[in-house]
Every structure is written in C-alpha cells, then in structure tokens.
Amino acid sequence: MISKYIFDKNSAKQKNKQKLNKTHKKTKILITAMLLLVSGFFLTSKTKIQAQNNLETKTQLPAPTILVPQNPNITTAKPVIAGVSLNNTIVEIYLNDVLTGQTETNNHPSGVGNFFWSVSEPLNLKTHLIRTRAIDINTQQASDLSDGISINIIPFGSPTLLLPDQLILTKPFSYVEGVAHNDSTINIFIDGTSVENFSLDFDPSNAKGFKHTLLNPITSGKHTIYLQAKDQTGRLSLPTAVKTFKITDFPAPTLIAPTSNLKTVDANPIIEGFAFNDSKVQIFIDGIIDGEIKVQNHPSKTAHFLYSVKNSLLRGHPHNITAKAEDQRGRISSNSNNIQIFTQDLYIPPTLLGFKDTSTEPLVYGVAHNDSSIHLLIDGKLDSIFTPANHLSGTLYFESYLNTPVAYGTHQISAQAFDLNGKPSLISNILYYIKTPESIAPAPEAEVKEPESTKEKLEEENISVQEKEDTGKIEIIEPESAGQIQAPDEKEGATSIDAEKLEEEETLPLDAGIGTAANWPLLFGVIILIGLAVIFIGWYLGQKRKLLNEGIDKLFSEEEKSFDADSPDNNQDDAKKENKTKKQESSIDDLPMPPPPPAI
Numbered sequence: 001m002i003s004k005y006i007f008d009k010n011s012a013k014q015k016n017k018q019k020l021n022k023t024h025k026k027t028k029i030l031i032t033a034m035l036l037l038v039s040g041f042f043l044t045s046k047t048k049i050q051a052q053n054n055l056e057t058k059t060q061l062p063a064p065t066i067l068v069p070q071n072p073n074i075t076t077a078k079p080v081i082a083g084v085s086l087n088n089t090i091v092e093i094y095l096n097d098v099l100t101g102q103t104e105t106n107n108h109p110s111g112v113g114n115f116f117w118s119v120s121e122p123l124n125l126k127t128h129l130i131r132t133r134a135i136d137i138n139t140q141q142a143s144d145l146s147d148g149i150s151i152n153i154i155p156f157g158s159p160t161l162l163l164p165d166q167l168i169l170t171k172p173f174s175y176v177e178g179v180a181h182n183d184s185t186i187n188i189f190i191d192g193t194s195v196e197n198f199s200l201d202f203d204p205s206n207a208k209g210f211k212h213t214l215l216n217p218i219t220s221g222k223h224t225i226y227l228q229a230k231d232q233t234g235r236l237s238l239p240t241a242v243k244t245f246k247i248t249d250f251p252a253p254t255l256i257a258p259t260s261n262l263k264t265v266d267a268n269p270i271i272e273g274f275a276f277n278d279s280k281v282q283i284f285i286d287g288i289i290d291g292e293i294k295v296q297n298h299p300s301k302t303a304h305f306l307y308s309v310k311n312s313l314l315r316g317h318p319h320n321i322t323a324k325a326e327d328q329r330g331r332i333s334s335n336s337n338n339i340q341i342f343t344q345d346l347y348i349p350p351t352l353l354g355f356k357d358t359s360t361e362p363l364v365y366g367v368a369h370n371d372s373s374i375h376l377l378i379d380g381k382l383d384s385i386f387t388p389a390n391h392l393s394g395t396l397y398f399e400s401y402l403n404t405p406v407a408y409g410t411h412q413i414s415a416q417a418f419d420l421n422g423k424p425s426l427i428s429n430i431l432y433y434i435k436t437p438e439s440i441a442p443a444p445e446a447e448v449k450e451p452e453s454t455k456e457k458l459e460e461e462n463i464s465v466q467e468k469e470d471t472g473k474i475e476i477i478e479p480e481s482a483g484q485i486q487a488p489d490e491k492e493g494a495t496s497i498d499a500e501k502l503e504e505e506e507t508l509p510l511d512a513g514i515g516t517a518a519n520w521p522l523l524f525g526v527i528i529l530i531g532l533a534v535i536f537i538g539w540y541l542g543q544k545r546k547l548l549n550e551g552i553d554k555l556f557s558e559e560e561k562s563f564d565a566d567s568p569d570n571n572q573d574d575a576k577k578e579n580k581t582k583k584q585e586s587s588i589d590d591l592p593m594p595p596p597p598p599a600i
Contacts, residue, residue, distance in 0.1 A: 060141070061086065061089075061134060061136055061141050061142070061143045062086065062134070062143055063132065063133060063134060063143040063144050063145060063146040063147075064083050064084065064085035064089075064091050064115065064132040064133070064134050064143070064146050065083050065084050065085070065146065066081065066082075066083040066130060066132055066146060066147075066149055067082055067083045067084065068080060068081065068082040068083070069081070069149075069151055072149070072150055072151050072152055073151075073152050073154050074123075074151045074152065074153050074154065075154060075156070075235070076153075076231075076233045076235055077119075077122035077123050077153055077231075077233045077234040077235035077236075078118060078119045078120070078121075078122060078123070078233045078234065079118075079119055079123070079151060079153075080116060080117070080118045080119075081093055081116075081117045081118075081119070081130055081132075082114065082115065082116045082117070083114065083115060083132065084112050084113065084114050084115070085105045085112070085113065085114075085115055085132075085134045086105070086111065086112060086113070086134060086136075087105060087107040087108065087111055087112065087113050088105070088107065088136065088137045088138060089104075089105045089113075089134040089135060089136055089137060090102055090103070090104050090105070090134070090135045090137060091103055091104075091105060091115045091117070091132050091133070091134055091135075092132060092133045092134075092135065093117050093130070093132055094129075094130070094131040094132065094133070094145065095119075095123075095128055095129070095130060096128055096129050097129065097131070100119075101117055101119075101120070102117075103115050103116065103117040104137075105134075121234075122233060122234025122235065123153045124153065125153050125154070125155050125235075125236055126152070126153065127150055127151070127152045128150070128151050128152075128153070129148045129149075129150055130148060130149050130150075130151060131145045131146055131147070131148040132145070132146045133145050133146065153235065155235065155236055155237050155238045156181065156229075156231065156235065156237045156238075157181065157237060157238065158227075158228070158229065158237045158238035158239055158240050159178055159179065159180035159181075159184075159186060159227045159228070159229050159237065159240055160178045160179045160180070160240070161176065161178045161225070161226070161227050161240045161241070161243060162177050162178045162179075163176065163177075163178075163225070163243050163245070164243070165241075165243045165244055166244050166245075166246075167243070167244070167245040167246070168245070168246050168247075168248065169245060169246070169247045169248070170247070170248050170329050170330075170331055171247070171329055171330035171331055172217035172218060172219045172247065172330060172331070172332055173214070173217060173218040173223070173245060173247060174213060174214050174217040174218075175211060175212060175213045175214060176188060176210075176211075176212050176214070176225070176227070177209075177210060177211040177212070178209070178210060178227065178240075179207055179208065179209050179210070180200060180207070180208060180210065180227075180229050180237075181200075181206060181207065181208070181229060181231065181237070182200055182201065182202050182203040182205075182206055182207065182208040183200065183201070183202050183231070183232055184199070184200055184208075184229040184230060184231050184232075184237070185197050185198070185199045185200075185229065185230045186198055186199075186200065186210065186212070186227055186228075186229050187227065187228050187229070187230065188212075188214075188225070188227060189225065189226050189227070189228065189239075190218065190223055190224070190225055191223055191224055192224065195214075195216070196214065196215055196216075198210070198212045217332075218247065219247065219250075219331070219332040219333070219334070220247045220248075220249045220250065220331070220332070220333065220334055221246070221247060221249070222244065222245075222246040222247075223244070223245060223246075223247075224242050224243065224244050225242070225243050225244075225245065226239050226240045226241065226242045226243065227239070227240045228240070247331070248331065249333070249334075250276075250279075250325065250326075250327055250331035250332065250333040251275075251276055251325070251333055252323075252324065252325060252333040252334045252335060252336045253273050253274060253275035253279075253281050253305075253323045253324070253325045253333065253336045254273050254274045254275075254336060254337060255271060255272070255273040255321065255322075255323055255336050255337055255339050256272050256273055256274070257270065257271070257272035257273075258270075258271075258272075258339060258341055259339070260338075260339045260340050260341075261340055261341070261342075262339075262341045262342070263341070263342045263344055263423075264341055264342070264343060264344065265315075265343070265344050265345070265346050265347070265423055265424055266343075267309075267312040267313045267315065267343055268308055268309045268310070268312055268313070269308075269309055269313070269341065270306055270307070270308050270309075271283055271306070271307040271308075271309065271321060271323070272304075272305070272306050272307075273304075273305055273323060273336070274302050274303065274304055274305070275295050275302070275303055275305060275323075275325045276295075276301060276302060276303065276325065276327065277295065277297040277298065277301050277302070277303050278295075278297060278327060278328050279295055279303070279325040279326060279327050279328075280292055280293070280294050280295070280325070280326045280327075281293050281294075281295060281305055281307070281323050281324070281325050282323060282324045282325075282326070283307050283309070283321065283322075283323050284321070284322045284323065284324070284335075285309065285311065285313070285319055285320070285321060286319055286320055287320070287322075290309055290310055290311055291307070291309075291310045293305050293306075293307045313341075313343040314343065315343045315344065315345050316343070316344070316345060317342070317343065318340055318341070318342045318343075319340070319341055319342075319343060320338055320339070320340050321338070321339040321340075321341065322335045322336050322337075322338050322339075323335070323336040324336065344423060346423075346424065346425055346426050347369075347372075347417055347418065347419050347423045347424055347425035348368075348369045348372075348417065348425055349415075349416065349417055349425040349426045349427065349428045350366055350367065350368035350369075350372065350374060350398075350415045350416070350417045350425070350428045351366050351367050351368070351428060351429060352364060352365075352366040352413065352414070352415055352428050352429055352430075352431050353365055353366045353367065354431065355413075355431065355433065356399075361401050361402045361403075361405070361406075362401070362402055362413075362433055363399055363400070363401050364376065364399070364400055364401075364402065364413055364415075364431070365397070365398065365399040365400075366397075366398060366415065366428070367395050367396065367397055367398070368388070368395070368396055368398060368415075368417050369394065369395060369396070369417065369419075370390040370391065370394050370395065370396055371390060371419060371420050372387075372388070372396065372417040372418065372419065373385060373386075373387045373417065373418045373419075374386055374387070374388065374398055374400070374415055374416075374417055375415060375416045375417075375418065376400055376402070376413070376415050377412075377413070377414045377415060377416065377427070378402060378404055378406060378411055378412070378413060379411055379412050380412070380414070381404075383402055383403050383404045384400060384402075384403045384404075386398070386400055402433075406433070406435055407435070408435050408436060408437055409434070409435065410432055410433070410434050411432070411433045411434075411435070412430050412431075412432060412433075413430065413431045413432070413433050414427050414428050414429070414430045414431070415427075415428040416428065
C-alpha cells in the first residue's frame, strides 16, 4: 500500500511538470506573436508616413501648364508661349529640351498666376518641342518638366520669279523681277549661295511686284537662280523653282607687256595687249579700275591696244595688273591673265656743274654716284653715253664733249644716270648753252662817231671788239638771262645778219658793243620834238573846244532873250526874223579860228 502511494505521488508531479512546460510554451508563443504584431504595426506606420511625405513632396510645387500655342501649325517664326503656374514662381522655357529663356509668373489672388514669353530668334521650318519648369522664387524649389507640346513652323507662299528656264543671254544678267508678299525680304540665291537681298513695301493687295537690279551683274558662264522670301518675323517662304540661265562667254583680253615679275621705276607703265575687235578694255590695278581704252579694229578681228596707266603706282610695292573686255552688246569677259610688277625707287640723278670753254664744242662736267652710266642729253635727246671711273669717296667726277653739232641759239643740256642693273634716275639739273654766229659785220664807222674819250675808256678797261670774238662761246646762265647777243667777230669780209636771225638768237648787253655807238643827242632830240608835238596838239584841241562852247552859249542866250521879252518886237514881220537869223549865223562864222600848228 505504501508503494502504491509513492507511485501515485510521483505520477502527479510528472503531470504537473508537463502542464507547466505546456504553459511556458504557450506564453512564449504568445509573447513572440505580440512582438511580431507590434513590430509589424510600427513598420507599417513608418512606411505609410514616408509614402505620405514623398507624395506631399511631389505635389508641393507642380509644373506649369502650357495653354498657348494651341494649334500645332504655326504661321510665325516667333511664336508666343503662355500658360499658368503658381504665384511667386519663375517659369523656364525649353525648346527641343534646350533652355531657351525664362519669365516670371504674374501673381493672382487665386494663388495661380499666368506667364507669357515670346521667342526671340526665328525658328526654322521644322517641328519643335516646347516644355516648361517652375522654380519657387523664395525656396528655389524646382518642379518637374511639364508635359511637352509640339509645334510646326509652316512656310508661307513662295515668290514668283519671272524668268524663263534654260535662258541663253548675250549680255550680263543684271536684274530680277517678279511678285511676292508685301513687307517681305527677298533673298537671291545664285548657284545655291545667297548673294544679296532687298525688301518690299506694303501693298493693300498683300502682293507686291518688284524689279531689282543686281549690285554685281553676272557676266559669263552657266548659273542657277532661285528666290526665297522672309516675313517680318523671320519666317521663310517656300523657295521658287530653280531656274537655269547661260551667258555666252566673251573672250578675255590677253596682256603681253610689261612682263610679269618686272622691276621698273616707271610709275605710269604702258600696258600692251590684244582683244577682239569692237571691244572696250578696262584696266585694273590691284583690283581697282584705272581706266579703259577702245581698241583699234584689225582685219584679223584681233585688235592691239596700248594703255598708259593714269594713276601713278606707289613705289616700293608690287602691283597686279588685269583687264576685262566688253563688246558692243554688253557682254563682259572674265579677267585676263595677271601681270605682277614691282615699282622701284628711282636711281640717284647726276649733277651738272658747268661748261669749259673750247674753240669747237663745249665740255660738260659734273658729278654722279659711283657705278653710274651717264646719258648726256641735248634738248631732251640723247647725245652720248659714257661710264666714268669710280672715286673712293663714292661720288665720281666726269667730263664729256658734246658729240652732236648744235645749231645757233640756246640749248638745254641735261643728263641721266643708270646703275649697273639699268635702273634709271630722274633727269639732272639743266644747263643752258648759247651758240652765236661765227661773225657779225660791223656797222660803218661814218654812221657812228665814237668820242675819243669813250675809246680811251675802252682801252683802259681792256674791253675791245677783238677780245669779244668767239664763234661758240659757252656760258652757264639762268633761263631768264637768255635775251642777250654774243659779241661777233670783227673780221674783214663779214656779212651782216638779217633782223629775223638776230631776233631768234640771244643778245648781249649794250655795254658789250658791236663796234658802233648809239647817237644819243639825236635820239634825245627826236624824243623832245615828239613830246612838244603831243603838247601842242592837246592845247589846240582844247582851244577849239572852248571857242565852240562859247559860240553855242551865245546863240542860246540870244534866243532866250527874244522869246522872253514882252515887247512889240514879238509882232515883227518875217523879214526882220530872217535878218536876225542871218546875223546869228554870221556871228558864228566870225568866231576866231585857232592858228595852224607849226611844222615839225
């Protein structure tokens, strides 16, 4: 019995222990479940809060809304973009996803304002995407880009070009004509390149005719042309149809002189060349027209021309020479071949110092730069060429006789120097050489009586006619001194020189003499008689005028008295009046006459 009790007691303990274990397990499970529920609740709440915060962030600054343009097809190159956005925001405008401009919203009491923005640069003829974005002015918070809208800039009607296609011309293409929209600008495209444009005025009909002269006419070759207009907003029109025209080529002239790469000192060179008959040749120096010349026709139909450059070329610089030819129908050729010349500075000119007297021809002497070839000139014509010896100083001295026999009279002697390369100098100073006749016949001694005192004076001063004889005296004088006669030789058998020859030749001062002396008393006497005659004639005419005036005054005074007197004499008969008239006439005839002038 005791053993049974013990066994039952142990069994109860085990059962209690098992129950306790089950209770602990349930408690742990319950606690774990509660923890899981609490954790899940907190996680769910946090997620909901974050999602709510993110939603609030997105909707806090909405993007602007574009309201204009509504039509996707735009007829202006500078459209206006308008819409709405929150107050105090700046709206950025994006064209083709490129930030193009921005504008500020006009605030409104409702909290949503509007914005306007106009395109500044003309848009091309294509589709463009417009999007916007708002930026808060205070917080600088930016919205997302708005939904984009697409617009398409459509062209307006093309101009009308009045020109046939495949046109062949024989003269320059110089103008275009047609019709286009008014207030538009017309661009001219030659060979695909815009060459110039012009604008049209307003016309109520919205169409304007035009005729425009090209600034640079097209002269030759085959070319294409089309026009395209542009309105005041910069929107382009459709281009016109491409037209083709051809200008028959006119042959260009050919320049043959001067040779290319020539070095010259001539600032006005002669241009020589060939061109077709009946053509006018224009000469261009460094691209600027210098002048033109009409060619002289030739039976070969190719004419030769010579042209002297009018505008002196700048020395020390290269110059390009070209030419163009124009025929009678207005066709202009292309440029001729190009000639390049270099205009050099002139060489140092020589200096003529004077003459040395000789019995035949004069000896000219002067100085020049070393290595100079001297060209001696008489009256501008070449007389001789010589090369003097150099000098250590760098300046050589030269002497040379005149090779050309010179005639009587005054002659200009000058010189020109050339360096070793043939570069010329300017003409030197000018000396005047006077050559007189070999002899002049002396005047007869009977006609001129020279006082003894004069002869003695001449002997004392060694001024004799014999010392004056020279057949070709050389003198260095200034041009204004040419007016003197050289003393002739006093030789037997000499003949007199006629007056015309003496007038052509230079004269000497009177004190040089020609073997005779002037008769001064006779000369003075003649002068005095002429003076007295002039005085007498003047006095005689004065007296005659005085007497005539007195007679006329007397005649009129008697007539006045006869009419003014109130007496019976007014009723005199005609016979008495006739006697009075005869008396007056006789009184005029009785006037004293001046004595005749004395005989001279």
